[in-house]
Amino acid sequence: MPGTADVALLRSMLRIRRFEEKCAELYSAGSIRGFLHLYIGEEAVAAGVMPNLEPDDAVVATYREHGHALARGLPMRAVMAEMFGRVDGCSHGRGGSMHLFDIGRRFFGGNAIVAAGIPTAVGLALADRMAGRTGRVTACFFGDGAVAEGAFHEAANLAALWQLPVLFCCENNYYAMGTALRRYESQTDLCLKAASYEIAAWPVDGMDVLAVRDAARHAVAAVRGGSGPVFLELRTYRYRAHSMYDPDRYRDRSEIEKWKERDPIPALSARLQEHGGLDPAGERALQDEVAAEIEDAVAFAEASPLEPVDDLERWVYSEAGTR
Amino acid sequence: MTTLREPLSTTASAASGDGDTTTYREAVGEAIREAMLADDRVFLMGEDVGAYGGAHGVSKGLLEEFGEERVRDTPLSENGFVGAGVGAALGGMRPIVEIMTVNFSLLALDQILNTAATVLHMSGGQAAVPLVIRMTTGGGRQLAAQHSHSLEGWYAHIPGLRVIAPATVGDARWMLGPALADPDPVVIFEHGMLYNASGTVGTGPVDISTAAVRRRGDDVTIAAYGGTVALAMQAADELAADGVQADVVDLRVLRPLDSATVADSVRRTHRLVVVDEGWRSGSLAAEVATRVHEDVFYELDAPVRRVCSAEVPLPYPRHLEQAALPSVARVVAACRALTGHG
Numbered sequence: 001m002p003g004t005a006d007v008a009l010l011r012s013m014l015r016i017r018r019f020e021e022k023c024a025e026l027y028s029a030g031s032i033r034g035f036l037h038l039y040i041g042e043e044a045v046a047a048g049v050m051p052n053l054e055p056d057d058a059v060v061a062t063y064r065e066h067g068h069a070l071a072r073g074l075p076m077r078a079v080m081a082e083m084f085g086r087v088d089g090c091s092h093g094r095g096g097s098m099h100l101f102d103i104g105r106r107f108f109g110g111n112a113i114v115a116a117g118i119p120t121a122v123g124l125a126l127a128d129r130m131a132g133r134t135g136r137v138t139a140c141f142f143g144d145g146a147v148a149e150g151a152f153h154e155a156a157n158l159a160a161l162w163q164l165p166v167l168f169c170c171e172n173n174y175y176a177m178g179t180a181l182r183r184y185e186s187q188t189d190l191c192l193k194a195a196s197y198e199i200a201a202w203p204v205d206g207m208d209v210l211a212v213r214d215a216a217r218h219a220v221a222a223v224r225g226g227s228g229p230v231f232l233e234l235r236t237y238r239y240r241a242h243s244m245y246d247p248d249r250y251r252d253r254s255e256i257e258k259w260k261e262r263d264p265i266p267a268l269s270a271r272l273q274e275h276g277g278l279d280p281a282g283e284r285a286l287q288d289e290v291a292a293e294i295e296d297a298v299a300f301a302e303a304s305p306l307e308p309v310d311d312l313e314r315w316v317y318s319e320a321g322t323r
Numbered sequence: 324m325t326t327l328r329e330p331l332s333t334t335a336s337a338a339s340g341d342g343d344t345t346t347y348r349e350a351v352g353e354a355i356r357e358a359m360l361a362d363d364r365v366f367l368m369g370e371d372v373g374a375y376g377g378a379h380g381v382s383k384g385l386l387e388e389f390g391e392e393r394v395r396d397t398p399l400s401e402n403g404f405v406g407a408g409v410g411a412a413l414g415g416m417r418p419i420v421e422i423m424t425v426n427f428s429l430l431a432l433d434q435i436l437n438t439a440a441t442v443l444h445m446s447g448g449q450a451a452v453p454l455v456i457r458m459t460t461g462g463g464r465q466l467a468a469q470h471s472h473s474l475e476g477w478y479a480h481i482p483g484l485r486v487i488a489p490a491t492v493g494d495a496r497w498m499l500g501p502a503l504a505d506p507d508p509v510v511i512f513e514h515g516m517l518y519n520a521s522g523t524v525g526t527g528p529v530d531i532s533t534a535a536v537r538r539r540g541d542d543v544t545i546a547a548y549g550g551t552v553a554l555a556m557q558a559a560d561e562l563a564a565d566g567v568q569a570d571v572v573d574l575r576v577l578r579p580l581d582s583a584t585v586a587d588s589v590r591r592t593h594r595l596v597v598v599d600e601g602w603r604s605g606s607l608a609a610e611v612a613t614r615v616h617e618d619v620f621y622e623l624d625a626p627v628r629r630v631c632s633a634e635v636p637l638p639y640p641r642h643l644e645q646a647a648l649p650s651v652a653r654v655v656a657a658c659r660a661l662t663g664h665g
Contacts, residue, residue: 060410113433119406119434120413121410123409123414127415128414130393131416151433158403158407314448316443317507318448318507
């Protein structure tokens, strides 16, 4: 039977979906610039994995990380202000869409070099192990494209060799930018790649948030228990283009429509309503609450000041008191 | 005349007093050992640092003393273990990552440039990376074109890194401590020809922000770093026999570059030769020369001269390798040309 935890999952996915839709709108309006990679369609992954992590755990993400940041608990105001490049952004405006950071919440970015965050995650886990902080987990999110990078293979080997507490979350959306998985991998079963390093690897339906949550719960428990890394292949799909620059010429509309039929948000909503966890009025209230939060975040971002140009060369090196 | 490059036999350490003599190799090893004894967060990681004792013998004995967890042998995965060093530093450790040669460091350049040097900035000052990366650099050992290059200038190009090049036994011994205390990534270049050099250890600490004047003279400034400091000192000795007194500036901190010390020297000597084992085009020597032009142009009595490596991948045969590298003879000739003693 679905319960309040499941309503929280629905809220989490809705916040991401509406946030991303607003970002697309703001991008068209010119308020957000640079590259913007939307997570629409993949919400069940971040929303399902993140509730299994504790505040002391660490998260490393990619350039398509708005959803991870929000699900990890970064305030939407700070995330939106970062999109605007304003001083109240979670990275003080210096990072933008692809570099969301919140070290207090142990959210280590926002990395826009494909697979480069994976060795970082291994190092964070190594630090936990060497410092005797047992029971901590580092969750590392990356796409299917990252599995073709050497950094993935080097880091997977290190994590397995040293039995480090890393949860590898491979978000397989079947495209590395515009190149389909079957066109760039000789072996398209990504779990086999992790398994070749003696890493336990499980495929998960990334369009079913409850399945993601349950798989991640087991995986996190295993990693936390000290039995080494686990690899989850979360099979998902992005509805929108790779970035706002992408004309999306490389896939059929019918393919996108087929995936949309499995959209995790209406699926969970229907399930909750069917089982009495949420009534139509409750769902409307949830939608309104999310819409209000987004409006508030945009107003906050718009009101946040730009950094003075005199500060341009800050944070190249640590300032006194940083550590 | 060709003067072959030989390992530095004596070093003119700025420090005096403690007369203990040791090799550069032992000095680096002792610095690592001291740091690991002083701080549990410090550990050494890299290819063959443990059971093998270090490809250059620097870490011999450390595995036995500190164990496998803190003297961590890695697979041949430069990008992976440098990245793990970045993550461990973010996680509160103080890793010393050893890369066997600067040429291999190119496999890890993504982690060094795109992550280590960048996350502090792109996180708006939140994520400092207190990582030390040590690597061997330079030619002179007939290791041909994939083990001999001098790419310090490339690293010195990167904002967010501190780049240091200890040229003396004393600096090898004492610069690691402040490098580990630095909250930001520090890249340390150890010239391969220096490991066997012996000299006085002196006393620490040594700062990692200023250049050091290794010899005083008023006729010409020779600015050098790393492996070329020994050439500059030998050249200065030869010049002194002719009555030309050279001021030798050991740059030693390549980023942020202490050009003020060079400019101060040029104010006295009015002539500058920059010695740099990197290729001439786009070299660190070019940066030094440009800054001198920008800062003290009217102090110069002659154009700045550069002694750099020939623009070839370093060849294997000894005579060709030596011809490609800066030499004492070339430094002396450049100085003589500037001082009218040619």
